[in-house]
Amino acid sequence: MGKDFQKKLKNFWPFIFRTSDTIKLMNSRKILLFILAVAALLRLWRINEVPVSLFGDELDVGYHAYSILKTGKDYSGNPWPIHFQSLAEWRTPLYLYSAVPTVAVFGISPLGVRLPAIVFGILGVWALYLLIKEISQDERLALLTSAVLAFSPWHIQYSRAAFEVTLLLFLLLLGLYFFFKSLKNPRILWLSMAILAFTPWVYSTAKLFTPILLVFLLFLYKKDLLSFPKKYLLYGLFALLAVGGPIAYSTLLGGGTQRFGYISIFTDPTTEPEVGFGRLIDARVRGEMGEGLTPTLFDRLVHNKFTFWGANVIKNYFESFSTEFLFIKGDLNLRHSIGLGEFYKIESIALILGLIFLATRFKDKKIKFFLLFWILAGAVPSAITREGGKHATRLILILPPLIFLISYGINETLNTLKGKARLLFVGSYLALFLLGFYSYQHKYWVHYPWESERWWHAGFKEAIQTIKQIDKDYDRVIISTANEPPWIFFAGWYEYPPDKWQSRFPIGNDVELAGFGKVSHIDKFYFGSSQDGLYGLGKVIDNKTLYLAVAKEIGANLIMEPTRTPPELKLIKAIAYPSGEPAFYLFSGTLAQ
Structure with a gap:
């Protein structure tokens, strides 16, 4: 009975039990296609429903793509930019350009904005297979590695939202594949350099990591590279400079450093107060009191901006490899993780x-x-940013080699064990993996939509699209700024004409509105918060004014108790989160102008 079962299991799971030599005789393309099909299913399934909405950065992508499509400019008015100017930062361009055709077909919608991330996520699984096959010459290991990535919670999370990093990983993996391929065929070195030079066009961590990686590869394979015909080295250098030069120039001399300046440890505004507090404690311990105390030389050596920065960088760096981040909780930002760790717990053993x-x-x-x-090196770019120790987006550079180690641990264990011991390992590992996968899927589809609804800015779509349907009947529309800055939600979900938006960018607080203070506006749309609450609101808006209020401004659950609406207000619509909690209320006044 045991031998029959083992035989059936071997036939069912061929790339685990058969040797690499045997698998070469099989059609491994079918296995790879199956893995890619599973990867596609996990990334595409119900993409319009979970995550529950497009959050602000995703709408920013969608509206930039829409603006390029309609005007050839980003929504701030820059024609075909190298860095896109958004409301809060300058963004790298490649993902935004990749979203133009999908937004053209599907509009500013979850599918339209997220489809590039899905496609690049699937292609990343394929590219990892190519890379591992090239560097290991082991078909089974390459297939196993691609399968582990296909099921990776970390990779799935970023493939199901409009994050740039799945494109970053795809280009990085493909560029490395062609680099190792070029060691045997120097004529394709230029292709590797061109692809790797595109990575800084995708996400800012690559602006530091890719140059470091290229220098290391140059040092590691110096003899191989110097044996190449000079023309191929020159082609590679030209490709690197031609593709990487413009983004380097824009980063150093344009607006590309703005984002790093905002998130960097070295610009952290808490540095000076923290250093000063440390020196003050030293003085108090010595018994000194009063203001304007002069720190001693020892105080300055221990408490200064360099020791503060260094301590935070080291803390971030080691947190990146902590079990809490990798296997227990993951990134605490619910847009980046669902709170179960970046890997399945059983993968800790394989790692x-x-x-x-x-x-x-x-x-x-x-x-x-x-x-x-x-x-x-992959953890370094994140380590020098604020809260970078558990920031899964910035740390995704370390995902492929960790996936390889997990797969290599499984593969070599299979090579070591024989007979019943191997069968026991496979059965136990698969059982625990499936348990972890089920737990992940259950939380993702059942609990996560409610738990993360505010992180994904649920409710804005319904609210803005309702306004679009009825605003022709009103002279003025006011959208609350009490929760999130609403400009990109309005522009994206309303699909406001980009040429008009560009003419008013940047939108400043330039109008005084009774009951709302200084507000910004474009046409008849105003952005500000009521200063009067539920029972004073009817005094400042009339029957030709719409006001989209954030639920927390109102202080009452008008979904459960609509009769609490004052007679001076008309509750046009209450918009709920997926959990049923109130998100927004759309009011007009009842009094004539």
Whole structure:
């Protein structure tokens, strides 16, 4: 009975039990296509429903793409920019340009804005397969690695929202594949350099990581590269400069450094107060009192901006590899993670095994050093940012080598174990993996929509689209700023004409509105918050004014108790979160102008 079961299991799960030599005789393309199909299903399924809405940055992508489509300019009025100027920052361009055709077909919608991330997520699974096959020459390991990435919660999360990082990983993996391929065929070195040079066009962490990685590869494979015909080296250098030069110029001399300046540890406004507080405590311990105390030399050596920055960088760096981040909670931002860890818990065992086997069994020392360097250097860009220790978006650079270690740990364990021991390992691992996968899927589809509804700015779509349907009957529309800055939600969900938006960008608080103070406006649309609450609101808006109020401004649940609406107000619509909690109320006054 046991032998029959083992035989059936071997036939059912061929790429685990068969050797790499045998699998080469099989049609491994079918297995890869199956993995890619599963990856596509996990990333596409109900994409218009979960996550529950487009959050602000996603709408920013959609409206920029819409603006390019309609006017050839970003929504701030810059023609075909290298960095897109948004309301709060300058954004790298490649993902935004990739969204133009999908927004053209599907509009500013979850599918239209997220489809590029989905496609690049699927292509990333394929690119990892190519890379691992090239550096290991092991078909089973390559297939296993791609399968682990296909099921990765970390990768799925970012493939199901309009984050740039799935495109970043795809280009990084593909560029590295062609680099290692070029060691045997120097004529394609230029292709590798061109693809890798595109990574800083996608996400800002690559502006630091990619140059560091290229320098390391140059050092590691110096002899191989110097043996190339000079013309191929020149082609590679030209491709690197031609593609990377414009983004480097824009970053250094344009607006590309603005975002880093905002999130960097080195511009943290708490630095000076923290340093000063540390010196004050030292003085108090010595018994000194009063104001204007002069710190001693020792105080200055211990408490200064460099020690403060260094301590935070080290803290961030080690948090990136903590079990709490990787396997227990993950990123606490519910747009980045659902709160179960970035990996399945069973993968912690495979990761440890992978590290051990990499140190003891992996024969190619250069590849070994490359993988370790990738992990160690990949966490650096995030470590120098505020709260970068558990920021899954900035840390996604370390995902591919960690996926490889997990897969390598499984693969080498299978190579080590024989007979019943191997069967026991496969059965136990699969059972625990499926349990983890079920727990992840259950939380993602059942609990996560409610838990994350505010993070994804649910309710704005219904509210703004309702306004669009009825605003022709009103002379003035006021949209509350009490919760989130509403400009991009209005522009995106309303699909406001980009040429008109560009003519008013940036929108400043330039109008005094009774009951609302200084507000910004474009045409008849005003952005500000009521200063009078539910029972004073009817005194400042008339029957030709619409006001979209945030629920917390009102202080009453008008979904449950609509009769609490004062007679001076008409409750046109109450908009709820998926959980049923009130999100917005749309009012007009009842009094004539």
